[in-house]
Amino acid sequence: MTEATRRTPGTPCWVSLMVHGLDATQEFYRALFGWEFVPGPQQLGPYVRALLDGKEVAGIGQLPPDRHLPVAWTPYLATDDAHETAEAIRSCGGTVAVGPIDAAEAGRMAICSDPTGAVFGVWQAELHHGIAAAGPPGTPVWNELLTYETSAVGKFYRTVFGFEAEPVDSADFDRMTLHVAGRPVASLHGVGTALARDRGAHWMTSFEVADTDAAAHLVAELGGQVLRPPGEATRGRHALVSDPEGAVFTIVHSTASAAA
Template sequence: MTEAASPPTSGTHRWVSLMVRDLTTAQRFYGELFGWEFDAGPTQLGPYVRALRDGHPVAGIGESAAGAQQVVAWLPYIATRDVDATAGRIRECGGTVAVGPIEVEQVGRLAIASDVNGAAFGLWQGGPRRSAPFYGPTGTPEWNELITADTSVVSKFYSVVLGYEAAPEPAQPEELDYLTLRLDGRPVASIRGVGAAALPQDRGPHWITYFSVPDVDEGLKAVERLGGRVLGEPEVSPFGRWAKVADPEGGNFAIVRPPGR
C-alpha cells in the first residue's frame, strides 16, 4: 500500500475508496468496467482490496459490516502532514470527525470526516497510497468534485482546513456556481454548487470521483450491461466529455474522456 517515500504535499488528493455491502459483486463490476485487478489490502477496518491498473494501485474497495446502514459512496482521501492537527481544524471550523485519527497497520494514519455541510471525505498521513500518477490510463481517478448546495461557506472551510485557494474556473460559464481548489496555483479539485433542491435526498452534499475511459458512450453501455445505472446524458466540459453513473449498489461516480486522449 505504501512505499518508502517522502510524504505527499498536504491538500493533494491521494486515494479514493469505496465501502460496499458485497465485495465480490463490486470487484466483478469494476474489474470488468475498468480492467482492474485486485490484491489484498489492510483488514483493520474489515475486508478490503486494492484495485490495480497495469500493476499500479489506483483505488480501494472495502466491505461494510453486516447490517451497517450507510450510503455507498466513493470517498476521496486528502493528504496531510499532521492528521491530528487537521482533524482539530475540522472541528474548529464546524466540521465533524467520525473516525480516527487512527493508525493503519504501521503504514500511516487516517481519519474520516465531514465538512461544514456534511459531505464526507478522508484524511491520510503517510507515504503515497498509490504508485501511479493521478492521471493515467483507463480506470484511474482523474478528478474529485464536491457537489453541494452552494460554494460560498464550504469553500472557506476547505481553504482554512487544507490551505486551498478557491477561485472561479475561467473555463466554466460565469452563471455556474463553480470553484476550483488550487495549491500553489495548481488545480487539485473542484466544488460545484447545484442548489439545495438538486441535491440527492439519499446522500445530500457529497464528493464524486471521475474515472478515465477511452470512450464515454461505450463506457455507459458497459455500466448498464454490468448491472449499474446511467444517471444522466453525457456532457461536454472544458475538462472532457463525461457522464454520471452508479454501480449496482448505487455508488455514484463519473466516467470521463479527458481532452487530447
Template structure:
C-alpha cells in the same frame, strides 16, 4: 504503465475508496469495467483490497464498517501531513469525524469526516502507502470535486481545515488547484458530496458496459469542459463519474 510514487501536498486528493456491503460483487464489477486487479490492503475497518491498473495502485474497495451510517459511495481522501492535527481542526471548524483518526497498519494514518454541509471525505497521512500511483489514464482516477449549494462556505471550511487554498478551488502558490468545488442546484434533497471521476477511453462504451454488468446510467454521456462525461452507479448503488475524449476530437 510507470507508477508515480510521490508525496502530495496537503489538501490534494490522493486516494479513493468504496465502502460497500458486497465486496466480491464490487470487485467483479469494477474489475470488468476498468480492468482492475486486486491485492489485500489494511483491514482495520474490515475486509479491504487495493485495486491496481497495470501494477499501479489506483483505488480501494472495502466492506462498510458497521454503525457509521456511511452510504455506499466512493470517498475521496485528501493528503495531510498529520491526520491527528487535521482531525482536531475539523472538529474546531464545525465538521464531524465518523472514523478515526486511526492507524492503517504501516500504510498510513486516516480519518473519515464530514464537512459543515454533511459531505463525507477522508484524510490520509501516507507512510508506506502514499496514495494513487497513476492518474488520468483509462481506468485511473481523473478528477475529484465537491458538489455543493454553498461554494463559498465549503471553500472557507477546507481552507481553514487544510491550511492551503488549493483544496478550496483556489490557486495554490506551488501549482494548480488541487480539487474542484462546484456549486449545484441539482442536489434535490441529497446532501452535498465529493464526486470521483475515472478516466476512460470511450465514455459511451463504458456506460453501456456498466449497464451490462448490472450497473445503471444516472446521466447519459454528454460533452463537458473536461471531455465526454457520464454519471454511473454500480450494482450496489455506489455513484461515480467517467470522462473520456470528446467526440469532436
C-alpha cells in the same frame, strides 16, 4: 506520480469505496476498468486495493452486515499530521466520524465530513502514498464537491487544508477551483436546490475512460445504471453512472486525453 511521492497537504491522494458485496463489486470494476486486486489493511474489515498495470489506483472495503451506510466513493486528502487536521476540521465546524487510526504500516487515516455533511477522508502517508497512476483509462482523475453554495464551504477547505481558491467568474455557475502549489486539484460546485435531497452535499469522483459511450453501455451491461447519458462538458465527454450497489461516479474521456 510514483508510490514514493509524498503528496502536498490538501492534494487528493486516494479514493475508497465501502460496499456490502466485496466479491461482486470487484467483478464489476474488474470488468469495467480492468482492475486487479490485492489485500490491503484490514483494520475496518475486509479491504482490497485495486491495481491497474500493477499500480495502486483505489481501495474497496466491505461494510459490516449491520451497517447500513450510504455506498459512495470517498476521496482522501493528504496531510502531514492526521491528528492536527482532525482538530482543525472540528474547530472549523466539520465532523470527524472515524479516527485518526493507524492503517497498519501504510499510514494514518480519518473519515470526516465538512459543515454541509459531505464526507471525505484524510490520509497521512507512511508506506502507502496513495494513487500511483493518474491519467490512463481506469484511474481517478478528478474530484468535485457538489454542495449548496461554494463561499462558506470553500472557506472551510481553505482554512483546514490551505487551498488557494479560484472562483469561476460566471453569472450562470457557482463554481470554485481548489489549487495546491498553483496546480488545480479539485473543484466545488454550488447547485442550490438542484442538490438531490436524498444525498445532500457530496464529493463526486471522476474516472478516466477511453470511450465514454462504450463505458456507459458496459456499466449497464454489468448491472449498474446510467444516471445521466454521455454528453460534452468542460473537461471532456462524460456520463454519470452508478455501480450495482448504487455508488455514483462519473466516467470521462477528458479533453487532455483526447488531445494526447
